[in-house]
Amino acid sequence: MGAKETFDIPLSERAFQLLRGKILRCEYEPGEKLKMDTLQRDLGLSSSPLREALSRLAVEGLVVSDERRGFTAAPVSLEDLREVTRLRLMLDCEALSESIDCGDDQWEANIVAAFHWLSRIEERHGEGPLTLDADWTIRHKDFHMALLAACKSRKLIRLSSALFDQSERYRRLSIRYRVEPRQKAAEHGQIMEVVLSRNKAEAVAMLHDHISRTADNVAAVLEKRSVVT
Incomplete structure (x- = not known):
C-alpha cells in the first residue's frame, strides 16, 4: 500500500520531496552544484520533473539558480x-x-x-x-x-x-x-x-x-x- 501511494504521487512532486529532503538533511552540501546527471542517478528521475522541482526549491530559497552555473544548493551564512x-x-x-x-x-x-x-x-x-x-x-x-x-x-x-x-x-x-x-x-x-x-x-x-x-x-x-x- 505504501509503495503504491508513493508512485501515485506525480513525478514532479516526488522529485520535489526527495530533493528537498536531501538538501535539508545536508546530503547535498550548502553551495554544492546540483548537476542534472548526478540528480538523475541519485533520485532515479528524468530531467523534466527535476528541473521543475529545482525551480520550486529556488522560490523557497533552498536552491540558487544561475543562468550560467545552473543550480546549486543554497549556501549558509x-x-x-x-x-x-x-x-x-x-x-x-x-x-x-x-x-x-x-x-x-x-x-x-x-x-x-x-x-x-x-x-x-x-x-x-x-x-x-x-x-x-x-x-x-x-x-x-x-x-x-x-x-x-x-x-x-x-x-x-x-x-x-x-x-x-x-x-x-x-x-x-x-x-x-x-x-x-x-x-x-x-x-x-x-x-x-x-x-x-x-x-x-x-x-x-x-x-x-x-x-x-x-x-x-x-x-x-x-x-x-x-x-x-
Missing part, C-alpha cells in the same frame, strides 16, 4: 540564519498567540500526543545522538507545528513550516561539529505545560526564548568551525 530566526520569532509567536486564543480540546490533545511521541524517541535514544535521528526530526517538527495548529491563518502556518525546515538545515549541519548534545525534552515539556495552561504571555515568551537560544547555539558551533561567515 550567519546573516541568513539570523534572518530565518527573526522571521520565525515573528511568525511562530504570532501563530502561538492565536492558537492559545482559538485552540479547542482537540488542539490540546494533539499537542500532548505530539509531545508523547517526541519524548518516547528521546527515551529510546537516552544520551545518544538523537538530533541526527530521522524519526526525532519528524517528531520534533510535529510538536512545534502542533503548538501553532489552531492559528486561523493557513498561509502563516505554511510559512512557519517552511522556516522551521530552513532552520533545521542549519541545526543538522551544526550537529556534525557539536561536542555536547543539547537535550530539549525539558524545554519542550515546559512549553507544553504553559501552553495548555493558556498563559499566553508566558508561553509566547518561552517559545521566543527556545527558538532564540537554539539559533544562538547553532550559530556559535558553526562560526567556531568556520562553517558559516
Whole structure:
C-alpha cells in the first residue's frame, strides 16, 4: 500500500520531496552544484520533473539558480540564519498567540500526543545522538507545528513550516561539529505545560526564548568551525 501511494504521487512532486529532503538533511552540501546527471542517478528521475522541482526549491530559497552555473544548493551564512530566526520569532509567536486564543480540546490533545511521541524517541535514544535521528526530526517538527495548529491563518502556518525546515538545515549541519548534545525534552515539556495552561504571555515568551537560544547555539558551533561567515 505504501509503495503504491508513493508512485501515485506525480513525478514532479516526488522529485520535489526527495530533493528537498536531501538538501535539508545536508546530503547535498550548502553551495554544492546540483548537476542534472548526478540528480538523475541519485533520485532515479528524468530531467523534466527535476528541473521543475529545482525551480520550486529556488522560490523557497533552498536552491540558487544561475543562468550560467545552473543550480546549486543554497549556501549558509550567519546573516541568513539570523534572518530565518527573526522571521520565525515573528511568525511562530504570532501563530502561538492565536492558537492559545482559538485552540479547542482537540488542539490540546494533539499537542500532548505530539509531545508523547517526541519524548518516547528521546527515551529510546537516552544520551545518544538523537538530533541526527530521522524519526526525532519528524517528531520534533510535529510538536512545534502542533503548538501553532489552531492559528486561523493557513498561509502563516505554511510559512512557519517552511522556516522551521530552513532552520533545521542549519541545526543538522551544526550537529556534525557539536561536542555536547543539547537535550530539549525539558524545554519542550515546559512549553507544553504553559501552553495548555493558556498563559499566553508566558508561553509566547518561552517559545521566543527556545527558538532564540537554539539559533544562538547553532550559530556559535558553526562560526567556531568556520562553517558559516
